Amino acid sequence: MKKILCVLTLLTAAGTAGASNESYEYPLRDPFAATVVGTPQEFRADLPEKIPLKQARLTVFEGREAPESLWYEEGLRYSYALQKEAAPLVFLIAGTGGSHDGGKNRIMAKAFYQAGFHVVGLSSPTFANFIVSASETGVPGHAYKDAADLYRVMTLVRDELQPDMQVTDYFLAGYSLGGFNAAFVALLDEQKEAFNFKKVLMINPPVRLYSSTSLLDRMLENIPGGVDNFNQYYQSLVERLTQVYKREDRLDLSEDGLYKAYRELDFKDEELAALIGVSFRLTSANLALTSDIMNDAGYIKPKSVRLSKYSSIDPYDKVAMRLGFTDYVHSFFYPYYKAQDPSLTRESLIEKMSLADIEEYLRSATKIEVMHNEDDLILEPGEMEFFRQVFGERAKIYPHGGHCGNMEYRDNVAHMLSAMGQ
């Protein structure tokens, strides 16, 4: 009897291994819906509702002052949760415009804390607070400079927390742009050896920043009538949400609420794409405006205009919302770095901001693991091949999940931990 059971178990195990893609039960097959809605409650990994996540502030550059209108961004904010006994520590890097304790960083923090890690959450170098307090140039989006900024922050945070923790090994993880950043930080660590990361995990990273940001910029074109009609689009969206509000008696904008609204309102792909485009546009507008104010670069705000603590930023906010990330790259980012190195061409700068630029390293660095989705919206056709070829077995590619939609799905959380050797 025991033997039969053994054979049966083996057979089923073999069966699931062979058909791993078919048995992947993350429910949203539509990548747009997955990206917007995330993981519905009943499919989520069993994570603690609360972990003792503390918030802290750090001075990165002594003597640097925030611009008056961004006074509240002084000091780099980060979050951490420490184990009582000696434990491995994992740094978590947020995606584009993401905060150290934003939703997705929190998912990772809970998963790793539950598995026995000390966790430290860091904002993306593209997040306003990071730009003002921790970016050396204040002009984010540069693969190598952002990595150097992150590395500086990590060593400072470690010094700060050192008295309260015992660390066995260091780990690093990031999602989206944070995953991309993680690769360049890992490379820097090979030279500086401050951490000697044991494992590095990239979740849904882009390959080439310019391709992904162009794709996201273009999603706004899904607004009926284009960006000029944003207000009409916003009003119609509000009207439809009001219908759900009427029925439900409360306005629930949590993931569960959005899932419900998505099912009730029967959104089309173009509408979801427009939503993703709007959210990315808001991120790029925040980034560009912050960077402009920080450097007094004369990108949107005239150089001579001084913004006070109480100044209205109209009409600069409206202008910022009309400009894409590609505008930032061509008219702010490139001229800024060109001024430092006159031999720099636009093309060479854009090509350097790509994982392909460190392909050799990524091939050989067995410590780096990738989690991705076949239908991720931020990759151009063919870019997934890069991960397959460069990482081979170290790339776990799920059949669906959109862009980071399945991060909280139980299989994904389980893999997050096993990829880190837990």
Next chain:
Amino acid sequence: MMKNVNSRIRAGLLASLVLLFVAGCSTQPVQEVEIDEPTFAADRVLMDDVSYAGDVYDPWSGLNRRIYVFNANFDRYVFLPVVAGYQFVMPDFAEQGVSNFFSNLSEIRNVINSLLQLKIESALIGTWRFMINTSMGVAGLFDPATSMGAPQKIEDFGQTLGHWGVPGGPFIVLPLLGPSNLRDTTGLVADSLMFNEVEFLGLNENSHEQWLYYALKAIDARSQTAFRYYQMGSPMEYEMVRMLYSTKREMDIEK
């Protein structure tokens, strides 16, 4: 009698607060320097025939922004630490009880405003909820009515005014209370007067009990609100809050 005098004083205070806003339109300092052209100048990028979702009527922007910064500082140094202490001291079920208690009292406002909007069903639900939660729910500490399938229908006088076609009017940031507009501030005053008329807790004016009542109410309200100032990573936070407040209120009125 005493109560009437006091509510009149309070109404007077709130009215002068509103006046303060009307009078206090501060202006931006004029830029004397000749303005140089940025890469993307507003007059070239923005078009006149396009409407902007973020455009909310805000003639008192100067004063509003000052109060916004004041509120943010008050929140950081006073309000949130007090809320954190409260949450640390109180067991979760007790916090829930306090919340339910205030929410139950607000049924009076809900019922009156449902009637004023001729929403008879909502008025009946509110009355029934109040009766069930006050009796079975031990003076409102529990909320059995929601589990019995009758969730709360929130209606206030700002919504009543909106229901009958009164527009929001100028955007206002109220000290301590946060974003509002002229219509909703008027509504707030009216609701508080109405509540004082029917007030049956028997709190004496300016007694310790009354101060405790208002303090606890404010702490509970703050602990129920997830919003934190200056965390969204945007130099346009004020503008976003202004837009979202206006939208949310339009939705409240429409529902």
